[in-house]
Amino acid sequence: MVVKSEDGRELRSFRFKDEDESQEVRAVERRILLETLANQLPTEAVHFSSGLEKIETSENGETLLKLKDGNQLLAKIVIGCDGIRSPVAKWMGFSEPKYVGHCAFRGLGVYSNGHPFEPRVNYVYGRGLRAGYVPVSPTKVYWFICFNSPSPGPKITNPSELRKQAKELIRNWPSELLNLIDLSPDETVSKTPLVDRWLWPAISPSASTGRIVLVGDAWHPMTPNLGQGACCALEDSVVLARKLANAINSEPASIEDAFRSYGSERWPRIFPLTIRANLVGSLLQWEDPIVCSVRNNIIIPKLVRLGPIMEHTNFDCESLMKTNF
Ligand SMILES: Cc1cc2nc3c(=O)[nH]c(=O)nc-3n(C[C@H](O)[C@H](O)[C@H](O)COP(=O)(O)OP(=O)(O)OC[C@H]3O[C@@H](n4cnc5c(N)ncnc54)[C@H](O)[C@@H]3O)c2cc1C
Missing domain, CATH: 3.30.9.30 (D-Amino Acid Oxidase; Chain A, domain 2)
Incomplete structure (x- = not known):
């Protein structure tokens, strides 16, 4: 670096190698990542260009998704991973993400x-x-x-x-x-x-309501200053998939419990990261010439250590092979 x-x-x-051997940075082209993930699914599992327009709950607890092309889907479970302007998050009562300057x-x-x-x-x-x-x-x-x-x-x-x-x-x-x-x-x-959107406890809505749950930017849009938005979306997916697999396959817990448990487990990871990313952005976007000179001549050359500044990237997903998805 x-x-x-x-x-x-x-x-x-x-x-x-010199600073902290446990750390590394890997740059992945988004297209390659998406294709790699999509290729793991049966071909008919993904419907592209199916914009969601409206959500309604039906009387039996299922969710009706009205798509922009006129089609409708009746869903037992909805995982809203539709990005920063998520219609699912809006429907759940989340505020619009805030511009950070x-x-x-x-x-x-x-x-x-x-x-x-x-x-x-x-x-x-x-x-x-x-x-x-x-x-x-x-x-x-x-x-x-x-x-x-x-x-x-x-x-x-x-x-x-x-x-x-x-x-x-x-x-x-x-x-x-x-x-x-x-x-x-x-x-x-x-x-x-x-x-970004700061998920204040007791003020922000929960990650799930009933059988509808949010993942990634739809739930926790964060600024890219720590390079963690997509990484956290992937972490969310692993944790949620495990909870769902347990609820469906073996444990007596319900889907609703699984979604609640996912929200409680992920919140302590993503809330501090969202704030930290925002603060790091403010520091890195300094305009004052004296402050920038101190940053360039003292802080970066003499004080910064790679281990502590990369510590936020440490997250152990455990072996994906152990989970019966
Ligand atoms: C400048 C910049 C640099 C970044 N750098 C990094 C980085 O280095 N590392 C990192 O980890 N993250 C980085 N990020 C963040 C990363 O891009 C996001 O956190 C990540 O893409 C979130 O993934 P997601 O799947 O939650 O949402 P998205 O990638 O936004 O995907 C949402 C999907 O939902 C679809 N969608 C939207 N609306 C609807 C609708 N109405 N109906 C149906 N589908 C819909 C979209 O088409 C899209 O396919 C960066 C972001 C920015 C802006």
């Missing part, structure tokens, strides 16, 4: 003859602005730029405009980032306002 200042000066480089441009640079980078995560820290890039395969390199903005601004979908705005932010920064933006195909470039 390498941290640089906006003029390209290396502030610090870390090797997991910064946005991110993202993309995937494609080098058809192989990229020139080492297999490491690169961060560049500026004032109120930071960027990063990391290879995700021999030919693809993920990049992001995070910038302060008082409001999310208008939604932009034109890739040329997105690329132009992203490059404008870092026009005097190390050239590899500018090249990466130029090499990113249209469909990979996006701008996202960063949001």
Whole structure:
């Protein structure tokens, strides 16, 4: 892992081998992850392009899902994993996620003859602005730029405009980032306002109501500053699948109990992470020149230790083979 200042000066480089051998960072392209997961399911199990429009509970406790294409599904169990604007979460009474004051441009640079980078995560820290890039395969390199903005601004979908705005932010920064933006195909470039929702005890609704439960961003949208949103969604899935398998296969506990138990087990993990991610974002988005100078010349080169800053990634899912899904 390498941290640089906006003029390209290396502030610090870390090797997991030297700092904490138990840690590692793996960058996975979203498409590959989704295809890998979907390929484990029977082909007819996933219906794509089936947007949920409306939810109703029927008298026998089942849930009626009305889809945008006019189809309806009567479900015994609903697992809402429909992201930050989840209609399921809204229906359960969750508030809209809150904008935290910064946005991110993202993309995937494609080098058809192989990229020139080492297999490491690169961060560049500026004032109120930071960027990063990391290879995700021999030919693809993920990049992001995070910038302060008082409001999310208008939604932009034109890739040329997105690329132009992203490059404008870092026009005097190390050239590899500018090249990466130029090499990113249209469909990979996006701008996202960063949001989160803090699940205050006794104030926020529970993760489940009856036989409807939330997973991932639908339940706990968090800012990406710790790189944990998707990881937590995967952790949720493992824990929930185990609870459900127990309820269905062997134990006397009901589905409702299984969902409640999932919510209680996961909350102590995701609530502090959501807050920590938010605070880390505020620190990393500092604009004050004196504070940024202290960060670049003292905190990063001399004080930061990799073990403690990666400690939040430690989560033991245990062997997936042991569970009878
Ligand atoms: C800039 C940025 C960088 C990030 N970096 C990292 C990182 O390094 N590591 C990490 O772990 N996480 C990261 N994340 C967070 C990660 O992207 C999310 O936490 C993760 O995608 C959540 O997964 P999910 O399945 O809960 O939701 P999503 O990935 O949002 O999936 C939700 C799904 O629901 C579908 N959907 C939405 N509405 C409906 C509807 N009405 N009906 C039916 N389906 C619907 C969507 O089409 C989508 O397929 C980052 C996020 C951002 C914004």
